[in-house]
Amino acid sequence: MLQASEIQKRFTHLEQTIGKASQACHADTTLPKDLMDCVNQLDKQSATATKIAKSKDENRIRQWVDDLEQVGGRAEKACQGATNVDAKVKTAVTAVHAELSDLKKQLH
Template sequence: METNEMQQRFSQAETMIHRAAQRCQVVDSVPMDLKDSVQQLDQKAIHARELLKSQDENQIRQCVDDLEQLGDRAKDACENAPADVDSELRDAVMQAHRELSDLKHQLH
């Protein structure tokens, strides 16, 4: 995968991750496990942004794998949350998960 394409795909996922993290901050009734998983995902995405600059393919691949696992946790927490959980938060988590999953599959 070309570096530019990878960075573009990561940016799309990162945008959704940040959107989910922002929604967790402003919405009152977010279950704690969902909030925690989104915050961990957001922190890892910040670290990943720096790692992408290194162009170390093995580290980048491992980081994307880690992000995808955190995305799985956030998705699971979202699916287990009450039906009335913020729809914008749910959409952002699900889209971030899809982007990370696609990126992982393209890197392997």
């Protein structure tokens, strides 16, 4: 398990990455609903990152990351399946999923 300070740093970076993806997606009104739903769910869940990190409950932290990684995977799949998605949106969504996947691997 990562040290508490490292988890907090990773969660802060993750919040920023999700925020960038959310901004990119909300700027494009033509995105499919399933992609927007995933991004909105990521955005909503990322708001609890600080609380989760401070809990220092390893199982809770792992579960939170696992859940977000699944949503990130669905967002990436929806992005890949959609037509005419802006490169900025694709890059942002892929970055979120990559960050979550990496964090998940480090926590397990």
